[in-house]
Amino acid sequence: MHLVLLGPPGAGKGTQAALLSRDLGLAHISTGDMLRGAVQEGTDLGLLAREYMDQGNLVPDDVVIGITKERLEAPDVQTGFVLDGFPRTVKQAEALDEILEDIGLPLDLVINIKVPQSELIRRMTGRRVCPKCGESYHLVFNPPRSLGTCDQCGHDLHQRDDDKETTVRQRLEVYERESGPLTDYYSDKGVLVSVDGTGTVEQVADRLKLTLK
Ligand code: ADP
Ligand code: ADP
Ligand code: ZN
Numbered sequence: 001m002h003l004v005l006l007g008p009p010g011a012g013k014g015t016q017a018a019l020l021s022r023d024l025g026l027a028h029i030s031t032g033d034m035l036r037g038a039v040q041e042g043t044d045l046g047l048l049a050r051e052y053m054d055q056g057n058l059v060p061d062d063v064v065i066g067i068t069k070e071r072l073e074a075p076d077v078q079t080g081f082v083l084d085g086f087p088r089t090v091k092q093a094e095a096l097d098e099i100l101e102d103i104g105l106p107l108d109l110v111i112n113i114k115v116p117q118s119e120l121i122r123r124m125t126g127r128r129v130c131p132k133c134g135e136s137y138h139l140v141f142n143p144p145r146s147l148g149t150c151d152q153c154g155h156d157l158h159q160r161d162d163d164k165e166t167t168v169r170q171r172l173e174v175y176e177r178e179s180g181p182l183t184d185y186y187s188d189k190g191v192l193v194s195v196d197g198t199g200t201v202e203q204v205a206d207r208l209k210l211t212l213k
Contacts, residue, residue, distance in 0.1 A: 001026060001212065002106055003082045004096075006182055007113035008175045009168070010120035010127070011197050012204055014136045016113070017084035019205050027076045030084040033134040034067055035059060036160075040131065053162055056170030058088055058178055065095040072099055081105075088179045093186070110186040111211060113197035113204070117172060124168045128157040142201055 001024055005013040014030060021028035035053060038046035045063065052059045068086050071077070087093040100107055115123070126139040130150035137144050137157060144151050162171065186192040195207050 001080045001082075002100075002108045003080075004087070004107065004110040004186075005082060005084050005113060006110055006179070006186070006192075007197060008115065008117075008120055008179075009171045010123040011113040011115045012123070012201070013084045013113060014134070015142070015201055016204060016208055017082045018135065019201075020082050020208065024080065026080040026082045027074075028082055028084060029068070029071050029077075029086070030134065031064055031068060031086040031088075032084075034071065035064075036131070038067075054167070056162055056167040057174060061089055061091045061095070064088075065092055068092075068096070069099050072103060072105075077103075077105070087182060088175075090181050090185055093182055107191060109212070110182075110192045111208065112183055112186075112192060112194045114194055115197040119198060120172065121165070121168055124163050124171075125165055127160065127163050129160055130155050131158050 003020070003026070005017055007013050014032070017028050017030065020026055035046070035049045039050045039053070040046065045067070048063065049059045058064075064086065072081070083096075087096050096107070123138060123141065126141065128137045128139060128144075128148075129135070130137075130153060132155035133150060133153045135150055135152045136142075144157065148157050149155070150157060161167070183192060193211055195204070195211055197204055
């Protein structure tokens with residue numbers, strides 16, 4: 001299975017991609033996680049990316065396309081992938097088509113996860129993430145078993161700098177403007193399905209499973 005999860009920040013892409021990766025053995029490719037990894041390591045890429053991420057803006061296309069291309073060329077991707085947070089612009093979508101053609105893999109489905117804006121803000125402002133393994137939690141909706149600690153790896157949880165309310169609003173605007181056109185791009189290709197992203201994590205996961213059947 002070769003999937004793209006589309007949807008605004010806070011829609012649950014990371015949460016659902018992690019479940020799909022576990023259940024179906026897909027490579028989970030999150031550009032946000034890769035960029036945050038580079039920021040933490042303090043690489044040149046990280047220093048550059050941080051300027052954009054902290055403002056709630058998109059990192060330039062050529063940078064994100066470069067790291068995604070490299071990731072898609074890794075051997076584990078051959079058994080299937082779920083892309084989370086890429087593409088985010090039409091230019092990235094066009095680049096993805098080219099990359100997949102080069103490596104000889106199809107794009108089976110693009111799943112657009114839909115959640116109302118008020119709910120997105122609640123989800124993002126309560127989000128806590130594991131800086132070590134990338135697992136995403138929510139203070140109220142999806143708490144870890146032990147407060148402040150990652151269930152998967154035991155590391156301390158953090159609030160992302162860009163999950164503060166002002167940055168959250170900017171990210172939602174950027175999403176609408178830059179990523180909105182992707183639904184037309186993929187529905188024209190006949191690979192787009194929309195899934196209701198409201199309800200519990202399990203309810204959304206069940207809807208995704210039904211969609212993939
Ligand atoms: P969310 O889905 O909650 O917005 P991500 O972890 O996917 O969070 O992305 C966090 C930030 O990383 C984005 O706001 C953006 O600055 C940057 N980023 C991630 N993916 C991309 C991408 N495909 N193109 C440009 N910037 C990206
Ligand atoms: P995205 O990757 O699309 O930005 P996440 O998967 O990180 O989104 O989810 C955003 C926040 O909402 C996290 O705190 C996560 O635990 C929480 N969350 C995810 N799915 C749901 C859901 N179905 N109901 C309530 N909260 C959710
Ligand atoms: Zn962890």
